[in-house]
Structure formats: C-alpha cells, structure tokens
Amino acid sequence: MFKLHPQLKHDTLPLVQFSLCQVRLMNDMHYPWLILVPMRMDIQELYQLNAMDQQQFLLESGVISKVLRIGMQADKVNIAALGNKVEQLHVHHIARYHNDIAWPEPVFGKFSAQPYDQDYLILMQQKLKTLIQQEGQQLRMRWQLR
C-alpha cells in the first residue's frame, strides 16, 4: 500500500495521477515545478523499480518533460532524482527560463519557496492539467496506431 512521504505531501499539491506516478506541483511560484512520485513503497533509486515500472516511468517523465518544455515554453527542463533528505523516490521536473530567479544555476537550495496565491494556483493547475491531458492523449493515440 503506497503512502506519500509527509514532507512531499507538505511541500506539494496534487495535480494528476498516472498509472505509476503521482504528479504533484511544488508549492513555489518561482518555477513551474512538478514532482513525479512512483507509487511504490521502499524504493529509493530509479534502478530499484522493476523493469516494467522503469519503462512506465520513462513514458510518464517524457510526457511531463514535453509539457514543460513545449507546453509551458521552458528554455530548459531540469530533471533530478536526489532524495538525500526525503528517501522516498521522487523525481523533480522543473521548467527553467532564461529570466527565472535562479537561472542558470540549479534551483535547489537557492531561494525559499514562494507559495502560490489562490488565483494563480488555480490558473496554473488548470493549465498544467490541460497540457498533460493533451500530451497524454497524443501518446495513447500513437500507441493505439501501432
């Protein structure tokens, strides 16, 4: 039975759920920052997922990366699986922009999170959900065509 780590629950807001991962929005207005959490217990490293889950992770990570790079028009996507403080496997996917507050440095440990205000949060959640749904549908279509 999967249980989300309390620290991840505290720092993030639920967005969508894929077959493997919960996709959660980091509560930080500085960057569109999504966290993928595979719903598997006692896994710390990507290679510890079984082969089928690793395939699925690749797919879900690709959808989120495309949503950020193309849909959100990021200049670069930063992906990171760190987990030094929170041992439950979770993978950061962050849309980076040439004019964001930390560019070109990595975001980690740079600035304290600036929580979303309610109006902007609703807009961001809606935009991301729409983009993820669109990208996910294209993916299913490609798969069905095979």
Next chain:
Amino acid sequence: MFKLHPQLKHDTLPLVQFSLCQVRLMNDMHYPWLILVPMRMDIQELYQLNAMDQQQFLLESGVISKVLRIGMQADKVNIAALGNKVEQLHVHHIARYHNDIAWPEPVFGKFSAQPYDQDYLILMQQKLKTLIQQEGQQLRMRWQLR
C-alpha cells in the same frame, strides 16, 4: 557525427563507452561523480532521444547507478539532467555519502572541484571500470537468458 562539448571535455576524464553513452569521470575528488553523455547531436532533453535510445539510456543509467550504489557503497545516488549552461545532453550520476562534504545538499555549486591526484585517479578509474564491466556482464547474461 558526435562531438563532445568542450566544457564537458574540460571538466571530465574518459572512463568507458557504452553503445549509447560516453561515461566520463568528473575531475573532482569530493565524490565519485560520473557523467553519461549520449552520443547524439542536437539533443537537449532526454525525451528528445528516439524511443530506442531512451530504452538504452535507461539500461546504461541503471548500470551506472548500481555501480555507484552497490559497488561504491554510496548511501544515495543523485541523478540530474540540468544543462542550463552546457546545452549538450549530459546526465550526472553522483555517489553521495552521509559524510561527504556537501551532504545532504545537492553538490551543484557547493564546492569548487578538487582535481584528482594522479595515483588516486588511477585507482578510481580502475575500480570503476572493473565494477562497470562486472555489472554490464551480469546484465548481458540476464538478457541472454531471456
């Protein structure tokens, strides 16, 4: 024709070559720090690799992660695809230890690289090559058995 980015060439030492990635050792004694560089031009994000290359990346990244976590007895492996400064796709795989200089923070931008001295470099290269060869062989055996 693949050409390694000059900055990556400057910061790292060649170690081994898989079918997709060059595996290079960051010239920084602070941590066993490997960089996987897919030998494909004009790719900035993992999702931009074609499906077969993504599969292969997963395999090669898994070998390196296991080598660091199990072979090098890391407490945690940190994986990161950033590329804000060097646009050529390259993915950091870093063995982290509870007593390393930056723990539990990410290593990026923390401390200046401390180049290997010649004796320690030879030891480290030999150890990593042996571990990678062992892990790679196990992998091939599993694949042959299927």
